[in-house]
Amino acid sequence: MNTHVKPSKLIKGATGDWEVIIGLEVHAQVTSRSKLFSGASTLFGAEPNTNVSLVDAAMPGMLPVINAECVAQAVRTGLGLQAQINLRSVFDRKNYFYPDLPQGYQISQYKSPIVGEGTVIVDVSPTEQIEVGIERLHLEQDAGKSLHDQSATDSFVDLNRSGVALMEIVSKPDMRSADEARAYVSKLRTILRYLGTCDGNMEQGSLRADVNVSVRRPGEPFGTRCEIKNVNSIRFIGQAIETEARRQIAILEDGGSIDQETRLFDPGKGETRSMRSKEEAHDYRYFPDPDLLPLEFDQAYVDELASALPELPDAKKSRFMKDYGLPAYDAGVLVADKETADYYEAAVNYGGTKRDPKLVANWVTGDVAAYANSVGLAVAQTHLTPAQIATLVDLISEQTISGKIAKDVLAILISEEKEGDPRAIVEARGLKQVTDTGAIEAAVDAIISANPDKVAQAQAKPTMLGWFVGQVMKQTGGKANPQAVNELLKAKLGI
Amino acid sequence: MTELTDLTLADARDALRQKKISSAELTMAYLAAIEKARPLNAFLLETPDHAQAMARACDERIARGEAGLLEGIPLGIKDLFCTEGVRTTAASHILENFVPPYESTITANLWRDGAVMLGKLNLDEFAMGSSNETSYFGPVISPWRRAGSTAPLTPGGSSGGSAAAVAARLCLGATATDTGGSIRQPAAFTGTVGIKPTYGRCSRWGVVAFASSLDQAGPITRTVRDAAIMLRSMAGYDPKDSTSVNLPVPDYEEVLGQSVKGMRIGIPKEYRLDAMPEEIGRLWDQGIEWMRAAGAEPVEISLPHTRHALPAYYIVAPAEASSNLARYDGVRFGLRVPGKDIAGMYEETRAEGFGKEVRRRILIGTYVLSAGYYDAYYVRAQKIRTLIKQDFDQAFDQKIDAILTPATPSAAFGLGEKGAKDPIEMYLNDIFTVTVNMAGLPGIAVPAGVSSEGLPLGLQLIGRPFDEQTLFALAAVIESSAPPVSLPSAWWA
Numbered sequence: 001m002n003t004h005v006k007p008s009k010l011i012k013g014a015t016g017d018w019e020v021i022i023g024l025e026v027h028a029q030v031t032s033r034s035k036l037f038s039g040a041s042t043l044f045g046a047e048p049n050t051n052v053s054l055v056d057a058a059m060p061g062m063l064p065v066i067n068a069e070c071v072a073q074a075v076r077t078g079l080g081l082q083a084q085i086n087l088r089s090v091f092d093r094k095n096y097f098y099p100d101l102p103q104g105y106q107i108s109q110y111k112s113p114i115v116g117e118g119t120v121i122v123d124v125s126p127t128e129q130i131e132v133g134i135e136r137l138h139l140e141q142d143a144g145k146s147l148h149d150q151s152a153t154d155s156f157v158d159l160n161r162s163g164v165a166l167m168e169i170v171s172k173p174d175m176r177s178a179d180e181a182r183a184y185v186s187k188l189r190t191i192l193r194y195l196g197t198c199d200g201n202m203e204q205g206s207l208r209a210d211v212n213v214s215v216r217r218p219g220e221p222f223g224t225r226c227e228i229k230n231v232n233s234i235r236f237i238g239q240a241i242e243t244e245a246r247r248q249i250a251i252l253e254d255g256g257s258i259d260q261e262t263r264l265f266d267p268g269k270g271e272t273r274s275m276r277s278k279e280e281a282h283d284y285r286y287f288p289d290p291d292l293l294p295l296e297f298d299q300a301y302v303d304e305l306a307s308a309l310p311e312l313p314d315a316k317k318s319r320f321m322k323d324y325g326l327p328a329y330d331a332g333v334l335v336a337d338k339e340t341a342d343y344y345e346a347a348v349n350y351g352g353t354k355r356d357p358k359l360v361a362n363w364v365t366g367d368v369a370a371y372a373n374s375v376g377l378a379v380a381q382t383h384l385t386p387a388q389i390a391t392l393v394d395l396i397s398e399q400t401i402s403g404k405i406a407k408d409v410l411a412i413l414i415s416e417e418k419e420g421d422p423r424a425i426v427e428a429r430g431l432k433q434v435t436d437t438g439a440i441e442a443a444v445d446a447i448i449s450a451n452p453d454k455v456a457q458a459q460a461k462p463t464m465l466g467w468f469v470g471q472v473m474k475q476t477g478g479k480a481n482p483q484a485v486n487e488l489l490k491a492k493l494g495i
Numbered sequence: 496m497t498e499l500t501d502l503t504l505a506d507a508r509d510a511l512r513q514k515k516i517s518s519a520e521l522t523m524a525y526l527a528a529i530e531k532a533r534p535l536n537a538f539l540l541e542t543p544d545h546a547q548a549m550a551r552a553c554d555e556r557i558a559r560g561e562a563g564l565l566e567g568i569p570l571g572i573k574d575l576f577c578t579e580g581v582r583t584t585a586a587s588h589i590l591e592n593f594v595p596p597y598e599s600t601i602t603a604n605l606w607r608d609g610a611v612m613l614g615k616l617n618l619d620e621f622a623m624g625s626s627n628e629t630s631y632f633g634p635v636i637s638p639w640r641r642a643g644s645t646a647p648l649t650p651g652g653s654s655g656g657s658a659a660a661v662a663a664r665l666c667l668g669a670t671a672t673d674t675g676g677s678i679r680q681p682a683a684f685t686g687t688v689g690i691k692p693t694y695g696r697c698s699r700w701g702v703v704a705f706a707s708s709l710d711q712a713g714p715i716t717r718t719v720r721d722a723a724i725m726l727r728s729m730a731g732y733d734p735k736d737s738t739s740v741n742l743p744v745p746d747y748e749e750v751l752g753q754s755v756k757g758m759r760i761g762i763p764k765e766y767r768l769d770a771m772p773e774e775i776g777r778l779w780d781q782g783i784e785w786m787r788a789a790g791a792e793p794v795e796i797s798l799p800h801t802r803h804a805l806p807a808y809y810i811v812a813p814a815e816a817s818s819n820l821a822r823y824d825g826v827r828f829g830l831r832v833p834g835k836d837i838a839g840m841y842e843e844t845r846a847e848g849f850g851k852e853v854r855r856r857i858l859i860g861t862y863v864l865s866a867g868y869y870d871a872y873y874v875r876a877q878k879i880r881t882l883i884k885q886d887f888d889q890a891f892d893q894k895i896d897a898i899l900t901p902a903t904p905s906a907a908f909g910l911g912e913k914g915a916k917d918p919i920e921m922y923l924n925d926i927f928t929v930t931v932n933m934a935g936l937p938g939i940a941v942p943a944g945v946s947s948e949g950l951p952l953g954l955q956l957i958g959r960p961f962d963e964q965t966l967f968a969l970a971a972v973i974e975s976s977a978p979p980v981s982l983p984s985a986w987w988a
Contacts, residue, residue, distance in 0.1 A: 054597055058822040060590065061577050061599060061701040063736050093818050095864070097841055104821020155837075157826065285864035287873060290708035290815055292737050 005218040009176040013249045018215045020245045021222055022181045023173035024237075026188060027166045028198040029142065029206040030073045036141050036165035037064030037107065044204050048147070048158035056163040058102035063291050066091075070165040071295065073197040074114050074139050075305050077167055080195045080312055081134050083118025085302050089138075091292045095285040099157050100144035108168075110286045113138035114295065120171075120191070121314055124183045126329040132184050133172035142166050161205075167198065173212065173222070178238040178245075185209060185234050186336070190313050194338050208232050211265075213244045215252065223248070224258040228265050228272055240265035244272045316341055324348065324357035333365050339380035340364070350390030359393050367410055388413055391422045402482055405431050434480045437488065443475045444468075444488045455493060462495045499524040504568055504667040504721035505748075511557060511567040518557070518567025522550035522611055525569045529613060529665050531988040535636050537650075537660040539574050540582055541614040549611040556609065564728050566609030571666035573657050574615040575622055576602050576712075577701040581612075585703045586620045586630035589823045589830045589848030599701025600733045601670060601712050608728040613666050616656030620850045621820065622677055622705045625924040626913065627655025629852040634910055637685060638663035638983040642949035645986075648907045651681030651924075657715045658685040662983065668716040668725045672702060674709045675808055676903075676928025679940035682715050683902035683953025686942045686980040688722045688970065689715040693961045694935035695740035697726075698733030704819040706812040707738075709932040719941060719970045723747035726963065742961055750968040756790030758969070761895040765801040766927060768904065775901045775952065778944050782899055782954045785976035791969070796895060798886040801930055803879045808929040809922060810863050810876035816853075817860025823848060855918065884934045891959050897969055900927050902953035906946035927955060937963045941970045943977045951980060 010017040035042055038055035055062045078085045092110040115137035122130050144162035148155050169188065175181045189207060192198035200207050209232075214225035226248070228240045243265065248258050262281070263272040288294075311319070313335045320331035320341070335341045348360045364379060368389060372379045392409060395401045400423075401409065409422050409431065426432055434440060447468060448455055458464035465486070472485045499521055502510065510516045526543045546569060553567035577583045577595035584590045598606075606612070619629040626649040627635040637650035637659055650659035654671035658681030661669050671678040673691035682689025690713045697712040704710060714725035727748070732741040762783060767776065783793045825831035825844035832847050834840035849857070863872035890898065904926055914921030931938040936957055943954040954973055958966040 057827055059577075059595065059597070059828065060583070060585070060593070060703045060822070061595075061699070063700050065735060065737050095818050095821060097821065097824060097838075099824075099826050099837060102822060102827060104824060105818050283866045285818070285861065285866075285869070287814060287818070287864055287869070290706070290738075291704075 006176060009180075010218065011215075011245060011249060013253050015253050017218060018245070018249050019218050020176060020178075020241065021173050021214045021216065021225070022175035022177075022241055023212040023225075024171045024175070024181060024184065025210040025212070026169045026171075026185065027208045027210075028077075028169060028192055028200070030070050030139075030165035030167055031197055031199055032067060032069045032073060032165055034067055034069075035163040036067055036070050036139060038163050040163065042164050046160055048156070048160060050160065052159040052162065056102065056159055058104070064107060064289070066292065066295065067165065070139060071114070071297070072305055073165075074137065074167055075302055076195050076309060077169075077192065077197045078115030078118065078137055079302070079306050079309055080191045080197075081115070081118035081120060081137065081169070083134050083137065084116030086112065086114055086116055087297060087299065087302070088112065089114040089295045091139075091289045091295065092286045093289045096282050098143070099155065100146045100159070100162065102144065102159060102162055106141050106143065107289055107292070108140035109138035112294075120184065120187055122180065122183045122187045123332050124180050126332075130174070130180060132174045132180075135170040135172050137167050137169045140166050140168055173214075178241040181211070181241055182234050182238045185237055187313070190336055190338075194310055194312050196310070202233050205232065209237055211237060211240055211244075213241055213248070214258070215245055215248045223252075224260050226258065226260065226272070227262050229262055229275060231265055236265060236267050239267060239270065240272060243270060247272060313338075324361070326357060326361055330358070330361045330365060334361060337378055337380075339378055343380045343386050346386035347389045347393070350387050355390060355393050356397060359396065360389065363389055363393060367407060371410075371414055383419075384413060388420070388422055395422060395426060399433060399481060401426055401431055401433050402478070405433065405478060430479075432479060434476055437484060440472070440476065440480050440484050441488055443472050443480065444485070444492055447471045447475065448492055458493055459495060465489060465493070465495065468493070498664075500528050500664040502667075503718050504716055504724055505718065507568060507667055508565070508724065511553075512562055514557065518550040518553040518569075518611060519547065521567065522546050522569045522613070525613055525666060528663075528988075531985075532663055532665050534987045535638060535659055535663060535665075536633050537617055537635050537656045537663065537665060538571070538614045539584060539586065539617050539632050539656070542581060542612055545581065546611050546613050549606075553609050553611060563607065563609035564724070565605060567611060568609070568667050569611040569613045570605060570725075571613050571616045571657060571660045571669040572602055573618055573654055573670050573672060575618060575672055575703045576670055577703065578602055578612070578615065581615065583615065583703070584631070585622070586618045586632055587849065587853070588631045589844070590703075591631070591830065593829050595701075597701060600698035600735065601702065601729045604731060605670070605728055610728070616654075616660055616669055618656055619653035619677075620853050621703065621816070622653040622672055622674055622710075623816070623852050623856055624652040625676070625680055625921050626908070626910070627652040627681075628910060628914075629850055631850055635659045636910070637907055638985075638987065639685060639907060639950055640983070640986065644948075647910045648950070649684065649910055651684035651903075651907060653677040654681045654689070654715060658682055658687055658689070661685070661687045661715050661717060663985070663987070664982075668714050668721055670712060670729065671715045672705075672710055672712045673928075673932065674705050674711075674812060675932050676925040678713050678715060679902050679928050679938055679953070679955055680924055682940040683942075683955075684907035684951065686951030686953075687715050687717060688719050688939065688941055688974075689713065690722050690726060690939040690963065690966065691931065691937065692726060692730060692963055693740075693937045694932075695738055696730050696937070696961065696963070698731070698736045698739050700733055700735040706815040707819060708815060709808075709812055711932070719967060719974045720748060720751055722939070723751060723967050740961070745964060747964060747967050750964045751971045753968050754790065755786075755968055755972055758791040758896040758965070759894055760786045760791050760793045760969070761796035761890050761898040762793050763796050763798040763801065763890075763898060763900060765798050766900045768926070771901070771904055774946055775904060778952050778954065779899070779901050782943055782973060785973055786899065786969070788976070789972045791896075791972075793899070794893070794895060796890045796893065796898070798883075798890065798930070800879060800882040800886050804883055804930040804933055805922065805926055807876040807879035807883070808925070808933060809859070810872050811880060811933070813856040813860035814864050814873050815860070817857045817864065820849070820853070820857055852918070880933045883930055887930075887934045887936060887957075896959075897965050898957040900955045900957065902927060902940040902955040906948065906950040906952055931957050936960060937966055939966045939970050941973045941977075942980045943973055945978075945981075
């Protein structure tokens with residue numbers, strides 16, 4: 001995949017072009033009520049150490065029992081990534097000492113993950129689509145959290161996260177720019193949210209990425225990579241890649257070489273710095289966890305989960321293009337967030353009548369999205385309802401109001417009448433478009449007679465028509481049907 | 496009847512149900528015996544208040560006609576089983592003051608059935624040892640002595656406290672655990688009966704883990720019938736242990752006394768070791784004769800990978816232990832020794848908290864799992880484990896009902912006699928028992944005779960998975976054929 005070099009992606013160095021190679025390990029918290037191997041709650045934001053079972057605290061003699069819901073979520077995710085589902089997988093222990101790791105090992109999947117190779121289709125821009133290969137997905141326990149700010153002399157540990165289920169989703173090194181990596185994570189997050197297998201809240205740590213970056217001259221073999229740990233926003237992922245690529249290029253252009261190591265990204269300083277070298281890397285002493293049997297299920301189980309999967313973004317996009325005649329770009333924007341897509345469809349089909357899908361799309365992705373963005377909400381989270389948008393579009397289509405007036409109505413809906421009916425607003429405020437030709441004609445005649453010099457100019461230069469239209473609209477308070485105004489003016493001016 | 500403590504578990508059960516005795520008086524008799532036997536160091540914690548309260552409740556239930564399977568029976572609990580609100584140490588300094596807020600499934604099963612807890616029994620630290628000498632709280636001294644000698648002997652290990660307490664009449668039965676022979680070897684050394692059931696038969700939940708894929712709990716008792724009664728209570732599926740097996744638990748007592756006629760008894764030729772004392776060979780031959788006399792048919796079988804079992808065991812078990820014991824880090828519970836930083840605290844805590852043998856096994860386990868050695872050690876050991884299982888499968892495919900072997904390569908030895916210079920000397924104790932753990936099979940040790948020095952010797956029967964019934968039936972044959980175990984006189988009292 002993506003083996004041919006795309007010149008537009010190359011970074012210009014002092015000594016020539018460089019290609020950036022990126023692979024991502026995304027840690028996605030599984031949406032589940034309880035933890036991967038215990039019954040403790042996974043609720044975010046609880047008081048420290050309140051969601052901790054005896055198993056999570058690794059008390060002597062405690063044993064893990066797999067949470068079936070987490071297994072189902074991993075399988076659903078695998079299906080959503082068009083990936084191989086492994087009917088037999090094995091949990092291993094990854095051994096290391098750390099205060100937030102109560103067992104002294106993390107239960108993970110090493111040699112036999114639950115999900116194998118898959119594919120994600122990513123829209124990088126309105127005109128560019130790439131495929132990113134998925135290497136594997138495995139289930140593992142999250143660790144707890146060390147708190148260093150509670151006391152001057154001691155560190156504290158909060159085990160609420162300890163044992164929460166994570167899916168580690170490992171991509172192939174198929175990305176060639178920060179933009180591609182950002183678009184991949186966005187798409188992955190969209191898929192997870194559609195599936196309901198991860199809420200994708202990066203600010204709560206539900207989605208984090210380890211970013212592998214290397215650079216090479218176009219056409220050469222892969223360079224030595226560095227892994228940037230635990231990057232927790234899409235913006236930072238992009239910044240970390242660009243920063244790290246430039247660091248590596250600078251070293252190589254100075255005749256140096258890259259050391260394979262783990263690094264941290266500091267968004268404040270805009271730099272990555274070494275965390276540990278290859279020599280300092282842990283020896284995790286992986287071995288199969290003897291407390292757990294291999295995880296086995298049959299194809300019928302997978303088929304059942306597959307049959308209950310929701311429509312996924314790619315399929316929805318195709319359907320929007322086919323059923324609603326939307327351009328790929330509009331469809332792509334709408335389906336990026338499932339609730340927005342649902343909102344859009346609810347508006348198009350409101351009241352059991354279908355209205356102009358493109359017009360609805362323009363409003364949802366345009367003015368409505370702009371408002372939502374300005375208040376930091378998703379479209380579906382705003383108080384604007386699909387019914388209001390549908391009615392607004394109906395009013396335009398019926399030629400009851402112009403598009404310009406519709407914007408005014410939307411502003412009223414946003415600021416003044418939160419549950420207002422656009423039709424009633426138009427009625428009450430007298431915003432109805434004037435289609436009575438008599439009234440418009442009177443206005444036209446008045447303008448023409450008052451401005452003989454402009455009439456002469458317009459007859460010589462027809463683009464002056466716009467000035468007349470503006471004057472008529474002004475006179476009619478914006479309510480005149482623009483089409484009628486145009487036609488009347490053209491006839492009367494003889495242009 | 497001279498002493499209440501002379502009753503077997505089965506006798507006491509019947510006498511309690513018939514209200515000939517009360518649990519309160521039985522419990523008092525045992526508490527008195529325990530107090531007198533403190534020189535044996537079998538109990539790490541006596542729980543007399545607990546015991547008397549439980550006994551009173553038992554007597555009330557018996558009066559109401561609500562007696563459970565073990566109603567009123569006083570038991571000792573190996574201090575590897577977590578007991579709610581009662582200190583549980585694993586005989587380690589690192590857990591010296593650990594009081595679990597939970598009860599192991601097995602002990603909960605016993606209390607459900609009406610058993611009474613007398614206290615917590617000594618063991619090798621984290622069950623690592625074959626002589627009880629690795630206990631942080633000092634070794635258990637066997638109630639047995641060599642004829643004409645007062646030299647202190649080992650009761651075996653790791654369930655040394657359990658075996659000694661049962662042999663010395665300090666409880667009617669005791670829980671024990673067996674990772675490589677820790678039930679069967681001490682049973683053989685003390686003239687008691689010990690069964691390690693099939694892996695998955697008893698829940699491991701709440702039992703401090705040594706090597707998860709090998710650990711299995713079972714009872715040590717005075718008679719085969721007592722073991723059958725006690726195992727029925729201990730065993731059963733536990734959804735909290737993913738390796739526990741969901742099969743009904745039979746009434747093991749029913750098979751006792753049943754004919755074993757026509758059963759084919761495998762005699763593995765590889766178990767006849769060159770270095771084995773002659774009296775062990777004679778004991779084995781005697782057992783074979785008893786089988787024949789009972790109508791069973793001894794058949795020579797081959798278990799060709801036997802000689803690799805011990806080395807492979809000493810890779811697998813320490814590997815798992817090195818990981819299982821990582822949680823004793825001083826962070827959340829147990830001993831904490833301050834250090835200059837977090838790594839320092841780990842080092843100080845674990846260096847001081849673990850004894851020498853435990854540290855040795857953690858080091859071995861860490862080594863065999865480390866990069867570059869994993870394939871050479873751990874992976875190969877697992878392959879050997881598979882071959883050992885196949886050996887047994889092939890034997891059982893030849894219509895073998897059970898396998899008869901010696902339980903130990905010698906009688907009990909003196910404290911300090913073995914393993915001081917070379918730990919392998921101690922590890923060799925498990926030579927006949929580890930194969931059974933590696934294959935996950937049930938095995939029972941039954942007293943079968945005495946050594947030239949007057950010490951008990953035991954035979955081992957190995958069964959098919961989940962066929963403990965056949966083992967009990969055959970063990971009952973050995974028990975009734977062998978000369979009665981002459982009790983150690985209470986020199987400690």
